[in-house]
Amino acid sequence: MVFSSILFLLYFLPIFLVVYQFLSKTESKNLWILLASIFFYSWGAPWFVFILISSTILDFHLVKQMYNCRDLVIKKRWLITSITLNLGLLAYFKYSNFFVENINSFLTMMDFQPMAWIKVALPIGISFYTFQTLTYSIDVYRGVSKPLQKVSDYLLYIMMFPQLIAGPIVRYNLVADQIKARQEKYDDKLNGIFRFSIGLAKKVLIANQIGTVIDPLFSDISSLNTGMAWLVIMAYAFQIYFDFSGYSDMAIGLGKMMGFKFPENFNSPYISKNITEFWRRWHITLGNWMKDYLYIPLGGNRVSSTGRLYFNLGFVFLMSGLWHGASWNFVLWGVFHGSFLVLDRLFLIKLNAKFGGLFSIMFTFTLVVLSWVVFRLEQMDDIFLYYQKLFNFSGWEITTIGGAFWITFCSAILFSFCTLSRNVRVVEQWMMNTPKKPIGMILQFIGTWAILLICIATLSTSDFNPFIYFKF
Amino acid sequence: MKENARHIAKGLWILSLILISTCAAKQLIDPTPLRPLKGAFTKADFPSFSWSKWIDGSYQHKFEKACANNFGFHTLFIRCHNQWNFSIWRKPRVKKVTIGKDGYLFEQVYIDGLLGTDYNPRKYNFDRKKKNIKSAYENLKADGQDVVFCIMPGKAFIHPDKIPDPTRSIPEKNMHTLFMDWANKSQIEVIDFQQYFVENQDNIPYPIFPKLGIHLSKYAESIVLDSMLRYIENHFDRKLYDYHFSETTISDIAQGRDQDIGNALNLYFPLEKESLAYRNFKVDSVYSENPNLLVIGDSFYWGLYALVLNNNLFPHHEFWYRNHNAFPDKHRPKEKESKAQRAIRCIETFDMTIILLTSVGLDDAGWGYFDDLAEYYEKKQ
Numbered sequence A: 001m002v003f004s005s006i007l008f009l010l011y012f013l014p015i016f017l018v019v020y021q022f023l024s025k026t027e028s029k030n031l032w033i034l035l036a037s038i039f040f041y042s043w044g045a046p047w048f049v050f051i052l053i054s055s056t057i058l059d060f061h062l063v064k065q066m067y068n069c070r071d072l073v074i075k076k077r078w079l080i081t082s083i084t085l086n087l088g089l090l091a092y093f094k095y096s097n098f099f100v101e102n103i104n105s106f107l108t109m110m111d112f113q114p115m116a117w118i119k120v121a122l123p124i125g126i127s128f129y130t131f132q133t134l135t136y137s138i139d140v141y142r143g144v145s146k147p148l149q150k151v152s153d154y155l156l157y158i159m160m161f162p163q164l165i166a167g168p169i170v171r172y173n174l175v176a177d178q179i180k181a182r183q184e185k186y187d188d189k190l191n192g193i194f195r196f197s198i199g200l201a202k203k204v205l206i207a208n209q210i211g212t213v214i215d216p217l218f219s220d221i222s223s224l225n226t227g228m229a230w231l232v233i234m235a236y237a238f239q240i241y242f243d244f245s246g247y248s249d250m251a252i253g254l255g256k257m258m259g260f261k262f263p264e265n266f267n268s269p270y271i272s273k274n275i276t277e278f279w280r281r282w283h284i285t286l287g288n289w290m291k292d293y294l295y296i297p298l299g300g301n302r303v304s305s306t307g308r309l310y311f312n313l314g315f316v317f318l319m320s321g322l323w324h325g326a327s328w329n330f331v332l333w334g335v336f337h338g339s340f341l342v343l344d345r346l347f348l349i350k351l352n353a354k355f356g357g358l359f360s361i362m363f364t365f366t367l368v369v370l371s372w373v374v375f376r377l378e379q380m381d382d383i384f385l386y387y388q389k390l391f392n393f394s395g396w397e398i399t400t401i402g403g404a405f406w407i408t409f410c411s412a413i414l415f416s417f418c419t420l421s422r423n424v425r426v427v428e429q430w431m432m433n434t435p436k437k438p439i440g441m442i443l444q445f446i447g448t449w450a451i452l453l454i455c456i457a458t459l460s461t462s463d464f465n466p467f468i469y470f471k472f
Numbered sequence B: 001m002k003e004n005a006r007h008i009a010k011g012l013w014i015l016s017l018i019l020i021s022t023c024a025a026k027q028l029i030d031p032t033p034l035r036p037l038k039g040a041f042t043k044a045d046f047p048s049f050s051w052s053k054w055i056d057g058s059y060q061h062k063f064e065k066a067c068a069n070n071f072g073f074h075t076l077f078i079r080c081h082n083q084w085n086f087s088i089w090r091k092p093r094v095k096k097v098t099i100g101k102d103g104y105l106f107e108q109v110y111i112d113g114l115l116g117t118d119y120n121p122r123k124y125n126f127d128r129k130k131k132n133i134k135s136a137y138e139n140l141k142a143d144g145q146d147v148v149f150c151i152m153p154g155k156a157f158i159h160p161d162k163i164p165d166p167t168r169s170i171p172e173k174n175m176h177t178l179f180m181d182w183a184n185k186s187q188i189e190v191i192d193f194q195q196y197f198v199e200n201q202d203n204i205p206y207p208i209f210p211k212l213g214i215h216l217s218k219y220a221e222s223i224v225l226d227s228m229l230r231y232i233e234n235h236f237d238r239k240l241y242d243y244h245f246s247e248t249t250i251s252d253i254a255q256g257r258d259q260d261i262g263n264a265l266n267l268y269f270p271l272e273k274e275s276l277a278y279r280n281f282k283v284d285s286v287y288s289e290n291p292n293l294l295v296i297g298d299s300f301y302w303g304l305y306a307l308v309l310n311n312n313l314f315p316h317h318e319f320w321y322r323n324h325n326a327f328p329d330k331h332r333p334k335e336k337e338s339k340a341q342r343a344i345r346c347i348e349t350f351d352m353t354i355i356l357l358t359s360v361g362l363d364d365a366g367w368g369y370f371d372d373l374a375e376y377y378e379k380k381q
Helices: A006-022 A026-044 A048-068 A072-109 A126-142 A151-159 A172-180 A186-218 A226-258 A275-281 A284-295 A306-324 A328-355 A357-376 A380-391 A403-420 A422-432 A438-460 B003-029 B051-056 B058-070 B074-089 B108-115 B126-142 B175-186 B193-200 B218-236 B260-264 B299-310 B339-349 B359-364 B369-380
Strands: B097-099 B105-107 B146-152 B190-192 B241-245 B249-251 B276-278 B281-286 B293-297 B317-321 B325-327 B352-358
Touching: A006 A026, A006 A438, A006 B003, A006 B058, A026 A048, A026 A151, A048 A072, A048 A126, A048 A151, A072 A126, A126 A151, A126 A172, A126 A284, A151 A172, A186 A226, A186 A403, A186 A422, A186 A438, A186 B003, A226 A357, A226 A380, A226 A403, A275 A284, A275 A328, A275 A357, A284 A306, A306 A328, A328 A357, A328 A380, A357 A380, A403 A422, A438 B003, A438 B074, B051 B058, B058 B074, B097 B108, B105 B108, B105 B260, B108 B359, B126 B146, B126 B175, B126 B359, B126 B369, B146 B175, B146 B193, B146 B218, B146 B359, B175 B190, B175 B359, B190 B193, B190 B218, B193 B218, B218 B241, B218 B276, B218 B299, B218 B352, B293 B299, B299 B317, B299 B352, B339 B369, B352 B359
Parallel strands: B146 B190, B146 B352, B293 B317, B293 B352
Antiparallel strands: B097 B105, B241 B281, B249 B276, B317 B325
16 A cells, blocks of 8 residues: 555545544554554565564564663674564565675576575565664664553554655654653644655655656667657656655645654755765765664774775675675666765765855756666666666757646756755744744645545546555 | 644544545545546456465556546546646547647548558558458359448548648558559449548538548448448349438538547546538338348448347348447357358358448458458359
């Protein structure tokens, strides 16, 4: 079930919210969220939900044992067991196919018989699930937070439907207190549904509309000329941004409707002046997770040599690439970004600064757009062909693109870059935050329903509704 | 927060809950759709639950589809969305339909036929089919059964000035000319209504095609019916029936299929009305020993079929829609016929066969009927 489906919008969400409204105690509200989340997850992954629940319960007890243990060595062993359990699930479900395929390619190359292997189906949201379970055990181990007392609360933290499937990655220490007790305000709920509707519009009115046009073009790369190749990959850059940030907005909005405050995941990433800044604005919760749970434990910036620093940066981005998908193109994508992070530290930031802000933004945007080629196309042949099309100057004629696409494309450009203006940033802040005056509430209410009605009308006639980030 | 603002927030939130529940509530209380949709579409029904279907995910998939097809007010949402696309983008959300000039709607296939964009002799099935048509045609004639082709016009051929880009050059050759050249050379009998309507459209006082329809107007249909019946009488060289048409009336309320594409657009606001001519077909008497008639045709025959059948003009009349289903139902064999059985029944039962099809579908004339007959005759020999 995706948030932008009729089933979710007009059946699941109303039933969930109406029942939630009538519950008064936090315990009963938590239980209702948990039940709804189990149903929500089992709708899309009916068999994996059992594995998810049992491994979560097991992890809860492992972490409890770890917390109660006074011996540091044994405590560390409990931590390693918990991490092994969680990473083991990820490794098996996400990476085993990739691993076996590569081994088999090597064996075939060496004239050996390939291993027999039945492909493992990838359960939805496993990458986000793993990162959240890891934050719980590591935060408790580090003493940042105390473990939860009730297994149902832990299940709630892990399985909460707004963020389980595609983030934002909510660290345990951020919501630990909110699970136990949270203050719910009607103005926050109103802002929550407003935020949800904005996310839905990003997904349905921009990302989906662009995707409908460019997806068929990606399957026929050889027919593209240089102009079309640039247009299509730029459109994809906007598609993925509005798709993913739209989903994050919806998750944050849903959280607000329940009284939770989830972290922001995007902050106008395409106005970044360098790749380092881009990663502070794009998928913020992943970047922060990687920094706190991988980069800093590796030594971070405080290392003896610059070589080690660059290795740490490169390694983190290699892992980030692999986290996105078990395929060589994602590894390449991680390497691409890691390399530019190193170049930023070496000279690129200083060099860009000499050319001014606008040039830096355009240069960084171009780099990001180029990196999406590797992200979008899985086959190496296609990737090389696409880069060839981008730079062989085979013609600039733009064909087969209808008028409605251009409106969507221009809107995407406008909404991606308008935050360069201070006035727009003020409006954006107003939209993201809960208004205190009644007029603000009424305006957000009208905005919510105007957007929701347009989105429902669009969804009712559209079959094209996939979420890009679901496969991670 | 001030008490006043808190009350407003609470009120707006409760109102939001009511609004978001409205569609589901409507479906529960009254599932009949408001202003039901028209046109061809498959509506998904709610599936029955079973654990196996749940585990393999098929139940969820079908359930989601059913929700999307049945939620309360969904027809209004669809109409609003279609209206937006139609009014702002000039984009009809009906497959293969194009908006032309002055409110004319076209099926794209007729524009392609007119502009020759579909003209590729090597692609046409017709080159492979004409041998079978000729062979079956001659064998049927030898068995005492006549075959005649009725070619219906495509809308774009009658209104080339109304297609979206009327400045495009119209080629001399198209499927229609190709077929007619061959039919003349092969001495195949054809009633070419396309040529008739193109040549006589200035003399016909009422629209041949409605602006919002795919098929001939009811008035043009009456001309076709009249010509067909007279042709049959001439062919058998005797009086078969007495009939007349009532006085022509003008109405802006579309009858029959005169607004079929317009209706299928499923817009929120009605389209501009068009005045069309109507006249009723009245049969005064039917003489005895009329021939048995088989019509193998496409959707252009539906309007005529009702008139022919309801007035019992032929003792045994069958309409095989695209050589597939036989109408009326009473003539449908209880058990499935083999190709040979069908061929024998056809030869033994009917005195005349009419192949009625549009000018852009001539490459598949007969929809396999002649291939089956040719195979039958070949085996018989």
